[in-house]
Amino acid sequence: MKPTDVADPTYFHKVVDCQWACPAHTPVPEYIRLIAQRRYSDAFMINWKSNVFPGVLGRTCDRPCEPACRRTRIEQKPVAICRLKRVAADNRGDVSHRLPAIPSQKNGKRIALIGAGPASLTVARDLLPLGYECVLFEKDRQSGGLMRTNIPSFRLPVDVLDDEVERILDLGVEVRFNTEVSSLKSVLNEGFDAVFIGTGAPRGKDLAITGRRQANANIHLGIDFLTSVAFKHTESIGRRVLVIGGGNTAMDCCRTALRMGGDDVRVTVRSPREDMKASDWEIEDAEREGIPILDNHSPIEFLIEDGRLHGVVFERMQAHYDGFGRRSLSPSGEPPVVIECDDVLMAIGQNNAFPWIERDIGIVFDDTGMPVVDAQTFQSTLPEVFFGGDAAWGPKNIIWAVAHGHQAAISIDLKCREISLTNRPPPMTNLFSQKMGIHEWSYENDISIEQRLAVPHADLAKSLKSLTTEVELGYDGQMAMEEATRCLNCDIQTVFSESLCIECDACVDICPVDCINFTQNEEETPLRAQLRVPATNLDQDLYVSDYLNTGRVMVKDEDVCLHCGLCAERCPTSAWDMQKFLFLDGMATASQELADAN
């Protein structure tokens, strides 16, 4: 193999598994160390810069970083990255003086943001410090999008959401609440320099099966039901509630129903339990509250009695997997099951809907009714119109909406400055030694072997009585510190200098996880096979040096490196050094304002 080019920022970025997996590339280990030192405001600011909603995401993030966490390749459970973020948000001090300054002299460009969800709010956050004027259109009376209308308050308290949303609105967004946009043309006619569409995927999917129409009064679309609960339009529900669907919306629906008077709440899902779409932790939370989940149940009919919903008939299903692990479902042949109920909550998915976008203004839609959007720039076929969040490619989650928002803001800024949208700002990277003394590093390199700490929960009976009592209590400072020390500091890179190495093998001998090898060079496949422990995880790179004096090369398998620094401590010549790699994604606000905010 050729020597690894560590000057390429993606090489070391990939080693930081969590940050690489985070759609907004939050510098996770950097803020985790700050939490361990109880520097909560500093940790908060790092998060705020990357993911805009630390308090919200610290409770609700889909956390793609956690399955990626290196710890899962060494022991069972990842670092509780998401819940540590919450600790920073909940314990921070006043940060108002650290927010970017908003120029009083505007740059003369006006941007319309349609829909006040996380995607639009991110665009506003990124553009306001650059002097843009942002006008936010929202059909509801408050902003936040699904974070407010659909995520129940027992998972996300309203004051946490208000705090983070207002932090952005207070930067000077011009808001037009209670304003449903019914014509994009009319917005464009106002002469905006760019329009960002962040209207989400607002339409719940329905089931056209026998009895649907007659039972209408007692069948509710999950997302509409949750919205109506959030705005206190709905305050009660039947005693026996059946939730149809196996995603996160179904989990929120059943737990909400349980708190509104339902005492026999059940969830049915077509697929086997292990294939449910909901996140493991959301399923766990529902089950902890005593909600049964019946899998392999496919609804085929709503039963009507005396003109009202009486129950649902289910066909039992069976899963088959082909040679590629693809699943198909078919009836198992068991007799149908009837479940009686008073109300049904339908949580089988969401669709996008753009009835308010005229089809003759230059925005091309594909066969499925989705706008054609560029995957890098988020630009539609009408150059001044951009899409992001759930509106761009269908329902995802908050952190993706934020990541889209950042990219769209970059594009809008480039467009307004008449720069090519592909000429995107590069990431800011920095690599510097952490050596403080002979065996002293600026980070804690003694590896914790503790297991992941469970987050304490409120008393179950108490929390089931209220829609607003937050179920998770969060870690306290001590627990957060212990959990934070489980982090392996994957951003503290092992950096090798071949010119210094005397090939004494000390690093090979000390490495607790057999990462380091001195061996004959080969092509990648044979090289991976000939290592001390063959490198079978192809997602993880090999770090290959140039030729050494003996004609061999140093090959390090990044896969399970603990970043313990023992190689560097044992190296007599400092051929290994532990260097911190800081990676900040390019941003429209990579200009001075946000950099100063940190």
Next chain:
Amino acid sequence: MTHIAKPKFQHPKLPVNGLGLTRRNYEGVVSTLCAGCGHDSISAAIIEACFELEIPAHRIAKISGIGCSSKTTNYFLSRAHGFNSVHGRMPSVATGANLANPDLTYLGVSGDGDTASIGLGQFSHAVRRRLNMVYIVENNGTYGLTKGQFSATNDKISKSRKGVENRFESIDLCSLAIELGAGFVARSFSGDKAQLVPLIKAAMSYRGFAFLDVISPCVTFNNHSNSTKSYDYVREHNEVLDVLDLVPQRSEISTDYQPGTSVEVTLHDGSEIKLHKLSQDYDPSDHGSALLNLYQYKQQNTVATGVLYLDPNESDMHDLLMTCEQPLNTLRDNALCPGSAVLDTLNSQFK
């Protein structure tokens, strides 16, 4: 040395041997030697050899003298027996232990100071007795622990770090061992585990005195450009005489070498040493020519490594002394003191 303990986590795919152990189960406490010391690599090679031989650690006794090298018995095989003895006195402790219980595998670790200076007498007699042990000298040409004085193995041309000349002729411990009757004599280099690990495995399988002289650079006091025990010097002057394979008992692995270039020796336990000769004119089974050749290599400043001498007829101290089969430490009173009738019979033989 390092300031943190080696983390307990190990590679999830680390190979496991027939005893269900990984090589990490053969480790000791974390080393306190200087970073980059060759001795640590030898410890790692011992760990690897014991892991591969699938020996349970408690069947091994580690015995050493005094020196950085002698300290290393603490850094491998935590679960083995151990005796860190007095400077130069490892052989007598090993002899006593071996007399009492020949069933353990004896692994002696010493330094060039511990063996070639203060311990030379003890060493010579252990060799003569063919004590059944592996005797490893971690040879750095210096007294590391006492801060870098010349040792008796430091070559005459090798100067100190500060440029001081060495006035005395050096002792070649391998030649001495061959001359005094060691059955297995090899030299290796701490920086070459591919060579060292099989040598340790073969030495541990051999019955009789198995001597390993392992050049092991002292990074702090003897790794400079005027030294003949530095990483660079050894790499430049190393002549590998042969390549050894230890083929375990019951195994059917066979390596095919050109006829005439390999020597095969079946050991008492059924395992087989296969020696592939790289140097045409070196014959490791011939005592006399081995000594002559070693003398010549030394004159040419060549570091000859590999198996230097191998006696296919294994024999040890217990054979020479005709001790009883049963380990002495398990003999009961009635066997040790069989009574006056037996004594009378014995005495009558001398009348």
